[in-house]
Amino acid sequence: MTDVSLPADPVVGGGHRKSALQQVLSQPSAVIGGSIVVFFVLVAIFAPLLSPFDPNASDWLAIRQAPSAVHWFGTDDLGRDILSRILFGARASLLAGVIAVAIAIAIGVPLGLIAGYFGGLLDAVISRCTDALLAVPFLVLAIALAAFLGASLQNAMIAIGVSAVPIFIRLTRGQVLVVKGEDYITAARAVGVRDRNIIVSHVFPNVLAPVVVQGTITMAVAILAEASLAFLGLGQRPPAPSWGSMLDVARQFLTEAPWMAVWPGLAIVAIVLGFNLLGDGLNDALNPHRDTE
C-alpha cells in the first residue's frame, strides 16, 4: 500500500512555466478587478474607522439632504448618513458573497467529484437533480428559498449558496470527466491507489482552477443576488444597511433625492465589475488551454 508519487498537477507542473501568481499578475483585467475587490475588502474591514457617522443613527432634522460637506453622500429618508451606510453595507455584500460561494463550493464540488469519478447510478441521480435545479432560474430559486427561510442576511446567504450549488456540481463533474481519462489517473488506478486518494490528491487539484474562476464570478452573482433579495425585503434586517435595501427605499425618492439611489447603485456596479474582471483575468491566467494556443 505504498503511495505512488505522481506529479500533483501534471498540467501546470513544468518548470518552464510561470507561477500561477505571475500568470494572474500579467493579466490587466485581473489586476484591475483584484484592486477593486481589495479596496472593498479594506472598506468592509475598516468601516467603523472610516465612517463619519453611526450608520443607523437618525438625524430627524436632516431628512433626505443632498450631498454636502457634512454628509458627503447626503442623507436618506430617515436622516442617516449615506456614506456611512455604504461603508457598512460593503460588509453585508462581501459577507453574502463569500459565505454563499463557500456554501456552494462546499456542497457542489464534492458532489461533482463523486458524480464525475464514479459515474453510473450515483452520477445519474446527482446529475438529474442538478438538471432539475438548473431548470429553475438562479434568482427565482434564491428568492423562493429566502422567502421560505425568512428574511435575514444569514438566510439570504444560505439561499444564494444553495441556489449556486448546481453550477458547481456540473462544472466539477465536467472537469472530472476530462481529468479521469488522463494517463496519470489510469496509472494511479493501475498501481492500486484508493479511489478516495485519487480524488483528493489527483483529481481535485486538477479541477481546482476552473472552480476558482467560477467561484470568483459566482461572488459577483451572489453579491448581486444579495442586493436583489434585500431590494425585495428578503435580506439584511433593518436598520442594518445593505446596498440592495438602500436601493429599495431610494426608488421611492428617485426624483426628489436621486443621491439615495446613486451611491448604493454605483457601489453594487463597482464591486460586481471588480469580481467579474478578476474572474475573467483568473480564467485567462489559469485556463490550461490558453498556454497551448
Place this chain on the structure above:
Amino acid sequence: MKPSAKSMVLACMLALGTSAASAETLRVGMQDDPDALDPAIGGTYAGRIVFDAMCDKLVDINETLEIVPQLATSWKWNDDNTELTMSLRDGVTFQDGTPFNAEAVKANIERMKTIDESRRKSQLAPITDVEIVDDHTIVLKLDAPFAPLLSILTDRAGMMVSPAVAGSADAFAANPVCSGPYKLVDRKARDSITLEKYDGYWNAGEIGYDTIVYEIIPDSTVRLSRLQAGDLEAAERIAPTDLATVRSDDGLALHTSPGLAVSHLFISQKAGAGVLADNADLRHALELSIDRNIINQVAFNGEFTADNQMIPPSSAFYSTSHPMPARDLDAARELIAKSGVENPTIEITYENSLTDGRVAQIIQSMAGEAGFTVNLLPLETSSAIDRYLAGNFELYIGNWSGRADPDPTLYTFFGSDGSQNLNGYSNPKLDEVLIAARKELDMDARKKLYDEAADIYLADLPTVPLYHPTWFYAAQANIDGIKIYPDGILRVTGLKPAGE
C-alpha cells in the same frame, strides 16, 4: 399641400375619435387586489372600493359622516329604539333583473347572518328578526338598542345582492350580482377587475363611464407614473412623498379627505408575550419615548395626522380631554426604572411595506434613546397577517381602516370578545362602557360614554395609536365629480369626463 391637409384632418378626427372612446373608460390604479367579491365575505379596503361600483347599500354616508339614503329612502326608530322601520326605493332591479324589494332585504340579512363564510355575522348579530311590512317596507328588530346599526348598513353589511344567485358563497364571488351601477365582466387575479355599466340602474343619469377597470399596481410610485403617462384616469393611495409631484402637475388633480383609519402599535397582553404584556408603566414609557410628529414628518412629509387615539380628531366622538402627549425621554426613562425591567427588549412585527418599515425604524431609533432595545421583524404580507390573526406577535403595526361609527373600531379592538381583539386585552369596566355606548342613541350621552372609554383604554394602553392617514387620490384634472369621504372610498356615482 392638399393631401397633407387632408391627412391632417383625418389624423385629428382619428385622435378625437380615440379620445372620445377612451374617455368612457375609467381606469383606476389600485394598491391591492381585493379578496372575494361577495359583500358577505369581503375583508379588504380595496374590495370596498370595487363594491361601491357594483353593490348599492341600504344607506350611505356623506362628507360629514351623516347617514343618507341609498336603497332605503327613509327610516325611523321606534320609541324604545329596538325596531328600525325602513322604506325601500321603488323601481330598483338587481343586475340579473330580479326586483329589489323587502323580501330581498330579508333574504340578504339572513344570508349574511347564516352562511359559514360570512364576516358580517357579528355586525348583524343585534338583528333578531326582519319583518316584511309590505313590498317596500321592512322592520329590523333588535334584541336591544344598537346605535351603530345604520352606520354598519353603510358598509358591506348593508349591500344587497340578488337573492336569485346568492346561493353558495364560492359561486357568488365568481359571478356577483348586486343592484349597483356596474356589473362584473372580468377578473384577472392580481391584475385587473373590469366592470361594465348596468343599463337598468335606478340612478343611471349620474353614471358617466361605460366601463371601469381597476388595475392592481402595488407600487405607489408606479401608480403615479402610470397616471402621469395617461394610462390611468385615477389612482388611490398616492404616497405622501409623491404629493408634491401631483400638486405641480397641471394635468392632475389631488383629491383628499381626512381618514377614519388609524395606524397603531398593537401590544400583546398575553402571558409570556414580552416585557410589555403585563406592564402598563413600560407601555407608557414606550409611548413617551416616541415623537409622533417626527413619525408624521419623516415618514409622511407631515401630510397625515399624528394622534394618540384610535378615533380620529375629525370624528364627533374624539376625546378632547386627552391631548397627544409630547415626547418626554426623562419621563420614559423614569418609568422604565420604576418598572424594574433592565434594558427592556421588544420585537415589532410588521407587514414588509416601505411605509410600515420606515415607521418601525423610526420607533426603533426613538425608543432606543429611552433605553428600549427594539428588534424588527418585517414579514411578507400574508405571513405577517397570518401571525396577526393568530395573535402571534409581541408588537404589531396595525393598520385599521376605521368606520364612521366609533363602535366598530373601539369594540372590535378593546371589547373582550371583539373580532380584532387579537392581543388578549380585557377590561370588564371598558366592556361595560362600550356596550352602554352601543345602546345609547342620544348623541351627547353617547359621546360622554366614549370619553369614558378613552379614559380607560388610554390608561391601559393595550395599543399605542400613532397616526391617522389622510386619503390621497390623484386623478386626471379632466374628471368631474370626484368626492372622497372619510371612508376613503372612490364613489363612482357622479363621476364624469369633463364637458359631458
